Amino acid sequence: MTKKKKILFTAGTHAGLILFISFLLFPLFWLTVTSLKSTTEIYSGSANMFPHIISWSHYASVVREEHILQSMWNSLIVGIISTIGSVALALPASYALVRYKSPANNAVLGWILSSQIFPAVLLVIPLYVILRNLHMTDSLFGLSLVYIVWSLPFVLWMLHGYMKGVPVELEEAAMMDGATTTQVLFRVLFPILLPAIGASAVFSFVSSWNEFFFALVLLKRPDYITLPVELAQYTGMEGQARTGPLAAASVIATIPSLLVFIVMRRWFASGLIAGAVKE
């Protein structure tokens, strides 16, 4: 390939990437722009790319009048508990499935995978009854338990794939040097598994942060409402919505999720492809 062709190819690739990224970012951009327009401008029907006059009134209204901060706090609590819970359960489970060979392993993995087949709407009533018997309906902890169970199969599969790629020789070498099983787990395996753990944690956190249906059904008290349920309340009859406040609340809601992703993006990227190829 000549130098000119190379330059053209690189420019074409970059142009394609810029277009693709613009396509992905446009909804977020439009959401932010809408949140900064006045209500009259939103209803004017003109699709301006930028607001005529930047208005913070929707943000002020969301923070002042609504329960957005409380619902964000609730979502954060639920997200943290479910993330810690699902990773803490999936990590030893995946280790056992990889290291301790048994005829039941494949059956267990198949069963875990098959649990993902059932739609939420099918599970919600039995789940509700179980939680009610445990006095855990209308409780953020009860909802966190549901999220742990809900995200566990995927997290387990992710960690299982990564764990399979870690050579057993590393553990054996550490043991030869006198390390105990605990030391092997925490000093040898844990640092190697960190990218996968990070990626699983991001997945678990984001899925619980965005989950709507279980939160809607399982939480009744207004002060326990989570963010997606709070956002749904900005919509009214016949698909109408309080567009300005809804956009402002959605921008606020996106921030923590975005921050978690930015902080852990390196882990997330490397963790996602972890275990994809068996060497």
Add this chain to the structure above:
Amino acid sequence: MRSLTILISCIVVASLLFLFVFNQKTEDRSDQPTKLRFVSLAWQEQALATNHSIVDEWNALHPEIQVDYVQGSWNSIYDYLITSFETGDVPDVFHYESGIIVDFAVRGYLTNLAPMLSDDTKHDILDIAWSSVTRSNGEVVGIPFLIESLVTLYNRDAFEQARIVAPTASNPWTWDELMSNAKHLTKDIDGDGNIDQWGVGIGLRSSANIIMNLSISFGGSYFYKENNAYVVRVGEPERKLLNVIHRSLYYDNSAAPSSIGQTGANMLPGFMSGKFAMLVGIGAWARQQLVENAPKSFRWGVIPPLKAENQNTGISTQTLSIPKKSKRQKEAMAFIEFMLNSQNAARLAKSDWMLPARKSCLAMKEFNTSPDGWDVVTNGVRFLKTGSWLGVPGYVEWKSRVVNPMLQELFANRLSVDEAARRIEVESNIVLQRHQMRDPQW
């Protein structure tokens, strides 16, 4: 050492979690006044403020019965309620609409409120509103408090420029007159070959409600009772409105093509910006959006109900109901009586820009003034009729799975009116038969 630290951390986390759960349980157990849970679907800012204010007033007056206000949403209330009914953890009072609660009652989820009504409530609410929540066995499944009526809005400037005189209550337009004026109003204003102003916009995305309610003026019914069972017929009276709309979209070109994929609410910005000279079949609540969000120079009005064989339209009401599994039904009813007394019912209707269901409210001056079209909307009450579909087992499923998709295909010109009518009949009756087999007592 590090393992010990990790172990201690685990214990601390576990203890915190335990405390978290324990705290929640002790909160529930402590002595408190009777608590009622009220799920409201108010969502416009004024309506939210009014609902909160009424609940606060009740709580101040009744320290022994405290109401927890729970904000519901229209998009998710159906799933929320179904799971509540099935699991038994129900709100004590909930806000919804007549077309759906009757279906809930058929499935045995709701308390019959007839024996609990006060004389004032019983006699002051319009009979037509009661008919929207009364089963054929006499059970009252909700208290109607807001009437959702469909109106036609028009752009005064567009009418004046086209020298069209808006109809009045004493001299209403027929559908033919509406469509002929719509053709007049459809214009390419800037001469670029594209139409800039359409005569009418109609939110047709989920059009079952609009079509069925407006078909009544053509003598359309959709539901007929044969051999003690409901059947759907799309005969000549039902096809008339379908033909009118289909013709305006594809032959007269007076209805905006964007009508097909949008709800009435989605079309409001277009109406405000002058893209549609009239907006047909939109809820009376839309006036609030015009008052609050339209440019100051935008002048609009409300057209009285259109005439076909008559001016009748179907009624749909917003209601408060008590689930059968509520353990505090008496207290819940007392709260409803307070919430919907004449004064509060007027406040609720005014803040939601809908008609109150009480006669005493309708007589109030504020619902009979010309600005914002209150007089025209209130005057339309006399044309409200109960749709034949109210209380039909399976109506909710029928509407969402059969009629809405079929009408979408019709208005997208993928089906002719005859073909759509034939398919609606066949598919509707499959759904109805299934439900009627399940509920033979109906």
